[in-house]
Amino acid sequence: MNNILTIILILLIAYILYPKIMIRFNKNVKNVSGQEVVKLIRENKNLIILDVRSKSEYQTGHINASKLMPANEIASRISELEKFRGKPILVHCASGGRSPKAVNVLLKNKFGPIYHMNHGLSDFNGNLKK
Numbered sequence: 001m002n003n004i005l006t007i008i009l010i011l012l013i014a015y016i017l018y019p020k021i022m023i024r025f026n027k028n029v030k031n032v033s034g035q036e037v038v039k040l041i042r043e044n045k046n047l048i049i050l051d052v053r054s055k056s057e058y059q060t061g062h063i064n065a066s067k068l069m070p071a072n073e074i075a076s077r078i079s080e081l082e083k084f085r086g087k088p089i090l091v092h093c094a095s096g097g098r099s100p101k102a103v104n105v106l107l108k109n110k111f112g113p114i115y116h117m118n119h120g121l122s123d124f125n126g127n128l129k130k
Contacts, residue, residue: 028112029103034123037063037090040115041126048089050081052102053121057094061128063121071098074105085111092117092124 032040041047041063049066051058058068069077071093081089089111093099096119103116117123 028107029114029116031116031118033118034125037117037124038126044088046087048084048087050089050091052091052093052099061130064129071102074102078109088113088115090115090117093120095120095122
């Protein structure tokens, strides 16, 4: 019985960590800090900023010119992102928990290059628009 519980626990942990592990080792994804994002935005006028938080989180403050697409909707709304194919995309959530899943959906659909804000908006020290 203990062996079964151990296996279930290991599988559960692997399932939770899988999205983060996959983007860490993908050459089409660059993990960036909040400080790096400020520089990235300033230096890259073609950057698409994809905010994958909820609508209510977005309304409390967001990066200027960011596009809201909640993480749980990206797969079903991927066609809306077609016009951004080939452009660099920055993906972030609030703290880095939801964005890896969104990044994996983008990778699966051949988008890139992708920048992933590791610790989400909580690590961003730039100005937010309300």
